[in-house]
Amino acid sequence: MPSISEKFAERRAEGRAILVPYMTSGFPSRSASVDVLTGLVEAGGDVLELGIPFSDPLADGPTIQDSTFRALEGGMTVEGTLEVLAEFRRLSDAPIVLFSYLNPLLRYGLEAFLADAEEAGAQGLLLTDVPTGADSEVEGAILDSALDLIRLVAPTTRPDRASSIAHQGQGFLYYISRTGVTGAREALAGDLEEEVRALREVVELPVAVGFGISTPEQAALVSGVADGVIVGSALIQALDRGGPDGAAAFLATLRLAMDLGVDGARTLLGS
């Protein structure tokens, strides 16, 4: 089973960027979750982010909030998410990053969670509400575990802090493309390219960009400057509209656009 770093290295050697689809566990239903995830891998997803639903997702916009509330209504739990992951793992070796708020993991017991997540087949963990340095006990436990601790850098992060975060990161560095919550946006931040280039100059870890990426053209643009493209809300909208096939079809257009580049994508899309 490849690690996250190996997956990035493999794509980099091919001259392609990594595509990271985000999916909320238990959305649109517990029974559909595994099929949704395997469909995303088949459509070109390299590393998957699997979201553990939380009642108060304050870093998320309306789309992921809605998927979260519907997953909770369907009875999804931390334990249930690990079961989904374990079932997926029997079918695919694509690396999985668990995406969570801290509280459900504390309640589960952090050490127990880290052990169970490893056993279920997770490679990484991203905590939206534990910025680097916020909790040495929590961060230390993750760093001591088999899971990569995925760190985030925001446009508001000062350069010295960004560099320090990057040095402590594992797997890849998650660059938040703009201030705000998750959610599809029509336009990317104007200075995104410049920001990502500057970041890549000071870090060795691969940099993946997320928040707001919703079109093939945006994905192609970002893959031109970053090592990876993360897509969440737009994918969940596609899933909600078109079911697992709709989500896979949407992701496949992003994959194609990323592999063809901006001009190729424009030609392909006839714009």
Next chain:
Amino acid sequence: MESEGERFGPFGGRYVPETLISALDELAAAYEEAITDSTFREELDLLLRDYVGRPSPLYRASRLEAYVDGPPIFLKREDLNHTGAHKINNTIGQALLARRMGKRRIIAETGAGQHGVATATACALFDLECVVYMGEVDVERQALNVYRMELLGAEVRPVGSGTRTLKDATNEAIRDWVTNVETTHYIIGSVVGPSPFPRIVRDFQAVIGHEAREQMLARAGALPAAIVACVGGGSNAMGIFQAFREEEDVELIGVEAAGEGLNSGKHSATLSAGKPGVLHGAMSYLLQDGDGQVAPAHSISAGLDYPGVGPEHSYLKDIGRARYVSVSDEEALKAFHGLSDLEGIIPALESAHAIAYVLKIAPEYRERGPLLVCLSGRGDKDVTHVARVEGGARYLGT
């Protein structure tokens, strides 16, 4: 790295998206600079005197004392502040801070609407743009306060997600802040949220306790045997406790909302029945289920209807410096009527919880010394709600 923020024992900290770290650093630095700047303190003190109406009186409630056969009972009259509650002590302070930081847009969350009104008031005074997030349930049960905020020039944004109360209004305010952090200051309304908010709000509310201490010594010649204050997030309690923290003989009692009873699952007694967890940027006691999902809170009082609590209260509980008790909706309603009947003071439903606890314990204190109660707000905002709950349709013009 210094992003951990301030903690109170294991509680507090900064459990927020990375995007907010620089704003919290900026706020902490601006606050440190402001409190050592005598012109800031002078301007704040002048506004607290001439605009808010401080010092608020300390009133001895003699008829209440006689009714309960208790010790001298003193009410710290935060209900007489401009806008009708203690909330304005904090909003004036934070609006001054926002102005220092050059931020012209203010956001706030509100439950009962008192903090929203106090924020809208401060924004009118300082000519700042103001957006207040309020759960749809609260918009309905506190309709009058919605109108007051709009009258003061604020935009009230109803929040329809989750439980549609204060918890979700706070989520939405944080989402706004993450999005507009470079232009916006978030005036949080209680001693909750990521560091440095709990300390800033506590310090701005500490004026309650500092005044009360002097007033007690002048009037009763003694410190109180116990101080009683209601606790939702806990800002009025922290404000009145602060000046007495080092006085070990002064008992500190926080009163939470037991709603329909601690065993009913419909309450807001976070410290009495919750477990440590993380919500809204801080580690603190939290009402939650076995999967770590935040449990819906309930109280007849919108201002106490919150599943979290300020991290410093969690600390005071764990070290045993304060104790936390709870009273039910029914007991609070009885106290709401009682204080109105006996003293001609209609308390806010939040503050009625503190009065209700005093009604319970006063006889025990007859030999031990005076009780000091924080009457954190007035009940004008609650009369329609109470009339409806009690079936008083004839008062409602329907």
